[in-house]
Amino acid sequence: MSDDASVSHAALGDRIAGAVLALLALGAWWHSHTFVTGFMQPVGPGVFPRLVSVPLGVLALYLIARPGINQRWPGQAALVRQLGMLLLLGCYGAVLEPLGFVPATLLATVLLMRLFGARWRQALPYGVLLGLALFVLFEFALGIPLPDMPGWSV
Amino acid sequence: MEIFDSLMHGFAVALQPEHLLLALIGCTVGTLVGALPGLGPVNGVALMIPLAFNFGLAPTAALILLVSVYYGCMYGGRISSIVLNIPGDEPAMMTTLDGYPMARAGRGGEALGLSAVASFVGATIATIGLTLFAPLLVTVAIRFGPAEYFALFMLAFATIGGVTSGSFTKSFIAACLGLLLGTVGIDPVSSVARYTFGWYELYDGIDYLVALIGLFAISECLLFLERDQHQRVAPMQLGSAVPGMRQSLSCASTIGRGSVIGFIAGVLPGAGASLGSFLSYVLEKRWWGSKGRFGSGDPRGVAAPESGNNAAAGGALIPMLSLGIPGSGTTAILLALLLSMNITPGPLLFEQQPEMVWGLVAALFIGNVMLLVLNIPLVGLFAKVLQAPSWFLMPMVVLVAFVGVYSLNNSPFDLYMMLAFGVLGYVLRKLEIPTVPVVLGLLLGGQMEFNLRRAMAITGGDWSILWSSGISIGIYLFAITLLVAGLIYAWLVKQRLE
Secondary structure, three states, X not given: OOOHHHEEOOHHHHHHHHHHHHHHHHHHHHHHOXXXXXXXOOOOOOHHHHHHHHHHHHHHHHXXXXXXXXXXXXXXXXXXXXXXXXXXXXXXXXXXXXXXXXXXXHHHHHHHHHHOOOOHHHHHHHHHHHHHHHHHHHHHHOOOOOOOOOOOOO | OXXXXXXXXXXXXXXXXXXXXXXXXXXXXXXXXXHOOOOOHHHHHHHHHHHHHHOOOOHHHHHHHHHXXXXXXXXXXXXXXXXXXXXXXXXXXXXXXXXXXXXHHHHHHHHHHHHHHHHHHHHHHHHHHHHHHHHHHHHHHXXXXXXXXXXXXXXXXXXXXXXXXXXXXXHHHXXXXXXXXXXXXXXXXXXXXXXXXXXXXXXXXXXXHHHHHHHHHHHHHHHHOOOOOOOOOOOOOOOOOHHHHHHHHHOHHHHHHHHHHHHHXXXXXXXXXXXXXXXXXXXXXXXXXXXXXXOOOOOHHHHHHHHHHHHHXXXXXXXXXXXXXXXXXXXXXXXXXXXXXXXOOOHHHHHHOHHHHHHHHHHHHHHHHHHHHHHOOOHHHHHHHOOOOHHHHHHHHHXXXXXXXXXXXXXXXXXXXXXXXXXXXXHHHHOOOOOHHHHHHHHHHHHHHHHHHHHHHHHOOOHHHHHOOHHHHHHHHHHHHHHHHHHHHHHHHHHHHO
């Protein structure tokens, strides 16, 4: 679904990707020799990973030699928003169990909406609404035990 | 007549109230998700999987829910193509070409009505095709041994490059990466831990569902954050859908051709709905030549791709159900669901669980009628949903994905894994490396290796068993033919561009 305007002939991205993948293939090949082949096994646990890492390595080298087309990489503002989302979601995963589902989710919904461009007066009411809707959906409609708030239980 | 009897039993399964309700929910949700720009069938079905698990649905019921979502998405994709000029999903791309000009001319309702009928006919023809051809394929596949299955997996991966747009090298790299990721975890044959580096969370291997939702849904949101966030969508007068239904009579031959072409494109391994709609549109345009007004609001330009992509969606279920080899991203996710429920699709499924297979086929017929009925009167409602602001929709998608994945194992580790796959998916998409082959590799790798090792165990390590039967040689030849055809096609396109 890429529109043509965002495609640029940037060979560098492909070259870096090729190098990383070639290293990955080499590492996978090398590490596969530590897998112990059992008794009476004509094909041990290391064979298939090796069979895969050979074409991966060869194709990765080819990619370095003949890089193709990449899409344009994001600008700084977009990159900050993306890192923000990852950080936010990572923290959400970390506080979900200690804080309990409801407070963690309410925080996450409001902040995510801000990140996706809502104003505070939009993000606050709708974020709370979405957070509570998710809680009702998962806890009651689907019957999943979600982490409780400390000292509370439903 | 055996097929007819089986199908009747299938209807008995599909008409149970619980299954009817699930089909209705699936169709509605699917249409909505398909209609939302950027969220295609892959995301829709992936997001529904944790929900299906948590409902505690039986495999048949879960499958009915998810294929209804799948079919619904194929219907829904056209709505934003026509109303907003943004394809709701990739296969609906061709529909923008004539659908949006029709909507601009105040004939949006007509285009939506016509495309609903075209979708219905396409999907119904494909479902009939599925009913007739899947059992035929099963009678061949039942004779497959491990060596033949291994050949079949090679076929799936050889053809993947032809269609997933862009470079062959990158498609194969993606497939190899997926296959390698698939080996992470305890090896089921020898109980050796592979590439786990002491992390016990990895011993069970990479959870398909976590990887899928990360690769598709999370990376989609990351991509979304790049775009201009302040695009406003002007509401548009749609007009009535009724003239569109009448118009479908005059487009009957277009719809028929589109359906057949789409169906064939769907059945081919590695092809899929995008190819189906593309081929139907291009061939229809050529068929009418200068007599058509393609590109400036020709109704046939809406009917052809819509019948094509819906027919392809049905066709793609054939290799998934009868061979266990998915032909597209969405059918790969359906396969992931089945594997997670300890059900291995393939010829044995038809013998051991006919009520499931035929119940599913019957549910497709019923779901199609539901979709047509839903889509004619409610299309205005669906078009309204498109105008919901993205700052509400995208966080909703992220959090449904997040809570859904968390609820699978109640493990924060899965959440970090999903984020990691989200970043991987994002980087791959930026590099124009397709993500669908990664998923296929991850999903099919285990089975592929298992069959290879079984074949080797039979002969005590003689590799020539892989190409010793007529069937496997035939499959390899077919794979090579498709591969070469794809390479020539790519070369021709490149020549044309230069």
